[in-house]
């Protein structure tokens with residue numbers, strides 16, 4: 001098992017909550033410990049959410065059956081039955097967890113038959129797990145999310161949503177929207193159709209959506225909770241988030257905005273094309289690549305105006321140096337900044353929802369989404 005613990009964050013309607021994910025593998029140790037994963041990792045006050053798969057690692061396709069779902073970890077494939085799955089939840093004692101489900105429909109072109117099977121299997125797993133949940137004293141404080149499956153087949157998605165909503169679940173997971181196999185338009189249409197079938201008073205979480213522009217599109221379509229794998233991925237590729245999300249026009253906001261926009265523009269400056277080409281191809285227009293040699297003499301913070309530990313104490317030049325010498329501290333400091341920036345983005349979403357300014361925020365973020373390294377022009 002990867003013991004990686006990635007905090008989740010969420011615009012849960014109008015409240016922000018910090019959440020951590022714990023993957024469903026390391027369970028022997030926890031079983032002996034008996035007090036659950038949150039206390040074990042020294043974070044007893046965070047909301048702990050347990051997903052079935054690691055959101056940043058694609059799962060091999062074709063291994064699920066009517067009785068089991070395959071999980072993949074450091075030690076290879078693990079076949080999981082609903083009862084084994086619930087044993088693990090009893091050891092982890094998460095605040096929230098997704099029910100085991102057959103979400104093996106994300107490779108595209110899976111067809112109606114496979115989509116139907118994913119819904120049928122997931123509902124039958126859900127029924128078994130709901131019964132086991134009722135009989136588990138350790139899980140009386142835990143909330144189980146039912147998974148909505150059905151690939152890209154609208155009627156299966158609707159059936160999955162309606163049937164899951166009939167059951168006593170605490171919330172809903174919109175599964176199978178990870179990756180790029182499904183066209184974005186199809187994805188957004190299905191998400192809107194599914195959330196329209198779900199009760200308003202239970203939270204909806206989605207897996208695999210983390211880019212700021214995509215997050216906003218999902219929020220508009222009724223999604224409440226997102227994973228925070230995105231700042232982790234940004235950190236892993238040696239980048240820092242510098243996008244602006246402040247659509248209130250305070251003086252501090254203007255500085256942040258100017259600073260971020262300037263850096264994003266510089267991403268596309270011609271003299272740096274060689275360096276930029278060495279950056280991860282997954283890099284988004286919301287971040288800057290700190291390995292770029294232009295930062296070796298840059299003694300400013302990662303982001304002007306940022307109050308994080310890294311920006312208050314260290315320079316871009318220092319982070320560049322740490323990255324070039326492969327010091328582990330580079331990732332630690334970048335993660336601090338990227339988490340704080342991303343979490344603050346979600347605070348801004350909360351504010352925008354409250355003040356009816358989501359459109360403005362969307363415009364601001366989408367403008368930056370278009371200004372990618374490839375098509376950015378100075379002065380834009």
Ligand SMILES: [Zn+2]
Pocket residue numbers: 302303306307308309310311312336337338340
């Ligand atoms: Zn910072």
